[in-house]
Amino acid sequence: xxxxxxxxxxxxxxxxxxxxxxxxxxxxxxxxWSDIDVQLKRRHELxxxxxxxxxxxxxxxxxxxxxxxxxxxxxxSTSRLPQKAAIEDAMxxxxxxxxxxxxxxxxxxADENFRQLQTELTDTEDQIQYARRFYNGAxxxxxxxxxxxxxxxxxxxxxxxxxxxxxxxxAGERHTPVVELSE
Numbered sequence: 245x246x247x248x249x250x251x252x253x254x255x256x257x258x259x260x261x262x263x264x265x266x267x268x269x270x271x272x273x274x275x276x277w278s279d280i281d282v283q284l285k286r287r288h289e290l291x292x293x294x295x296x297x298x299x300x301x302x303x304x305x306x307x308x309x310x311x312x313x314x315x316x317x318x319x320x321s322t323s324r325l326p327q328k329a330a331i332e333d334a335m336x337x338x339x340x341x342x343x344x345x346x347x348x349x350x351x352x353x354a355d356e357n358f359r360q361l362q363t364e365l366t367d368t369e370d371q372i373q374y375a376r377r378f379y380n381g382a383x384x385x386x387x388x389x390x391x392x393x394x395x396x397x398x399x400x401x402x403x404x405x406x407x408x409x410x411x412x413x414x415a416g417e418r419h420t421p422v423v424e425l426s427e
Contacts, residue, residue, distance in 0.1 A: 269386040276379035283372040291316045312338040325408045383407040
């Protein structure tokens, strides 16, 4: 009888321990997504400032400016991770095009506001990449845990679902973009 009570107590303690690990990992995924969201918000705040700075020098580049602005609006209104990831990747490419415009406009390249915005954008892009890697690591750990024995015995019945990775949906976007500068 004592052995049965010890086994029941041990199973109960193990269940609590496993549940707490699952909750910790799920919360880590949520916190990591929040970090990405903060950096994306920072990028979204930089976009109008960078666009207005470049616009003064590059009126003929209205298509790029409009595309980046539209992508910003789409990203703000999108909450599903796969769509948001695709929009953000397209937005990063558009932002790079805006920065490349500085090569065509030496006075823009020398503009203090533009240089500051370019530095902030570079820092933000680095932070986004770091946050994405951290998020994907947290997702990998969480997904591995809910799919591994003995955790899977509790994860499914308690409603723990695999999290989505922040990844590129379109295989064509995985290739290095070609940047062409008009001479």
